Amino acid sequence: MTASTTRRHLLTSAAASAALLGCPAILRAEGGDLVVGGAAGMAGYMKQFVFPVIEQKLGIRVVFDGTRSLVNLEKMRADRAAPRMSVVLMDDPVMQIAWDEGLLAKLSPQMVPNLGRIRPAAVHFDGAWANYQLPWAGIAYNTKALPQGVASYAALWQPAAKGKVIVPSLQNTEGLWTLIAASHLETGKPFQDAQYDAAAGFKKLAALKPNVLTVYTNQPQAENLLESGEASLMSGQFSSYTLIRTAAGAPVGLSAPQEGTFAMPSGICKVKDGPNGAAADAFIDAFLGPAIQSILVEKSFVLPTNPAATLPPGFAAPADPFAPDWAFVNRNRAAWIQQWNQIMG
Amino acid sequence: MRRPGLVWLVLPALFYGALLFALPLALLLIGSARGPQGWTLAAYSRFFAGSYAWGVVARTLRLAALTTLLSLALGYPAGFALARLRGRLQSLAVAALLLPLSLSVIVKAFGWTVLLRRDGVVNLGLQAAGLTGAPVRLLFTETGLLIGIVNIFLPFMMLPIYASVRQIDRLLPEAAATLGGGPLHCFLRVVLPLTLPGVGAGCTLVFSLAIAAYVIPTLLMGDAYQTLPTTIATAFLYLQDPQRGAVAGTVLLALSLLVVGMSAHFAARGAA
Numbered sequence: 136m137t138a139s140t141t142r143r144h145l146l147t148s149a150a151a152s153a154a155l156l157g158c159p160a161i162l163r164a165e166g167g168d169l170v171v172g173g174a175a176g177m178a179g180y181m182k183q184f185v186f187p188v189i190e191q192k193l194g195i196r197v198v199f200d201g202t203r204s205l206v207n208l209e210k211m212r213a214d215r216a217a218p219r220m221s222v223v224l225m226d227d228p229v230m231q232i233a234w235d236e237g238l239l240a241k242l243s244p245q246m247v248p249n250l251g252r253i254r255p256a257a258v259h260f261d262g263a264w265a266n267y268q269l270p271w272a273g274i275a276y277n278t279k280a281l282p283q284g285v286a287s288y289a290a291l292w293q294p295a296a297k298g299k300v301i302v303p304s305l306q307n308t309e310g311l312w313t314l315i316a317a318s319h320l321e322t323g324k325p326f327q328d329a330q331y332d333a334a335a336g337f338k339k340l341a342a343l344k345p346n347v348l349t350v351y352t353n354q355p356q357a358e359n360l361l362e363s364g365e366a367s368l369m370s371g372q373f374s375s376y377t378l379i380r381t382a383a384g385a386p387v388g389l390s391a392p393q394e395g396t397f398a399m400p401s402g403i404c405k406v407k408d409g410p411n412g413a414a415a416d417a418f419i420d421a422f423l424g425p426a427i428q429s430i431l432v433e434k435s436f437v438l439p440t441n442p443a444a445t446l447p448p449g450f451a452a453p454a455d456p457f458a459p460d461w462a463f464v465n466r467n468r469a470a471w472i473q474q475w476n477q478i479m480g
Numbered sequence: 481m482r483r484p485g486l487v488w489l490v491l492p493a494l495f496y497g498a499l500l501f502a503l504p505l506a507l508l509l510i511g512s513a514r515g516p517q518g519w520t521l522a523a524y525s526r527f528f529a530g531s532y533a534w535g536v537v538a539r540t541l542r543l544a545a546l547t548t549l550l551s552l553a554l555g556y557p558a559g560f561a562l563a564r565l566r567g568r569l570q571s572l573a574v575a576a577l578l579l580p581l582s583l584s585v586i587v588k589a590f591g592w593t594v595l596l597r598r599d600g601v602v603n604l605g606l607q608a609a610g611l612t613g614a615p616v617r618l619l620f621t622e623t624g625l626l627i628g629i630v631n632i633f634l635p636f637m638m639l640p641i642y643a644s645v646r647q648i649d650r651l652l653p654e655a656a657a658t659l660g661g662g663p664l665h666c667f668l669r670v671v672l673p674l675t676l677p678g679v680g681a682g683c684t685l686v687f688s689l690a691i692a693a694y695v696i697p698t699l700l701m702g703d704a705y706q707t708l709p710t711t712i713a714t715a716f717l718y719l720q721d722p723q724r725g726a727v728a729g730t731v732l733l734a735l736s737l738l739v740v741g742m743s744a745h746f747a748a749r750g751a752a
Contacts, residue, residue, distance in 0.1 A: 356699065
């Protein structure tokens, strides 16, 4: 009798647990929603400051899918027959690949009037995609650990930073900045030439290993570690990721090292054959317009691409951030990722 | 007597398994050994050229083996204790063991990244207990990874052991004692062999889960800790090299089958 009662209890417990297991909270976008892909690191400020304005203006609901640009690219490839995303925010080098593979729908000034009002250099391949902001990248640091900030990329290699440095993986586009800075430190060449000497960069990176706490592919998790003080330095960080956390009161800062900073224009594109085409055009137009870009400048510390956007008083950004040869990067990135894994693994 | 009519009931499951398990597996195996010139093992040669891939395989096996051993060391006595509980207390204990399984592994792994920090609960506990004078680095270390992964996979070791202990006739150890067997002798010669099927099942489950773990090592160790599952993801997602991914997947499958087969064999021999 005791055994049978126990079995019943056991079965009840198991059934309750199975019910919980069988009902995960799967959120699905509804028909009228606009699914927008983008970087996980931008999710916070986009959802807080940007999407609500667009949702109110256009009467739509934005469903944001935050991950890495290369993962978004893979999703676009996989969903090519029936795309789930309508708009994607990605880095220029990944946009280039997506365009080459025929995954993007060309933007037209008729449907996206602000396309003709942004800087001409921000429009690629006659409307394949457009840049809506120009973040710059330097070294993020914990202000409690390093109140004076960081003067040079060489700080990453200092013995005092042992076990306190986070670097982005080369799978993330911002991982390139550490490689180029390492090559510059190893060879003394300016970024423009150092970017072509990856071997020197990897040699220098091998010496960084004792200082590395972790190599991240998930930026928000790494940002969390920097803010908690588990790490002191995080290389290759964008103004649009770090300075917004500074403004929110987090104990982090972003240094523009003496060797220079890096630029990576952020692009917006329309997915070919994606759902809600008209809403996608309107969403992209809003991103290229002065109202949203003014919000982005103020909230995420980036330069606008629309000259009509207003800069907040005292806005400062490093002069002339370095933009690499993306075609060279795209040709070599797969081999670099393998070499990176071998050095850091 | 055979009832042929009931055989049809298994067809949906067979179709499902063939379509979503056997076919992709066959495609994976074919993809790993098929080149532009036909059948070839060149992709395997490329994969194992140099020491990097061997290091990845060794790290993957080490993680799975340590996870299994630690889970067994913790799960065997815990499974026994669970089986010896009675009534509501046992139901509560089983529910407490099962309920965490309803939580996403991502959430649990993220939770461990907070707990394992220098100012996290684990470090505070170690200092409060006087085991360490200052915070020790646990996050992004193999120790931290093992703490997290064993916690997450422990129920899969405990439940089969619990089930096997419940099957043991309580009179058997008593009979062994009556015949002069000491407690250790009774355990080693009577109880342990009877629980070996549960141990085998638990080890198989935990080893299979640990060798294929992707989320937990990625979150607790970062991208620098490359295992076969992370190699597969990198090959497909970033390198655009599906053949490399297929080779890594086939190696992972072969290792799993080998170790699981050996585990089942020894469990069956021990129980015989």
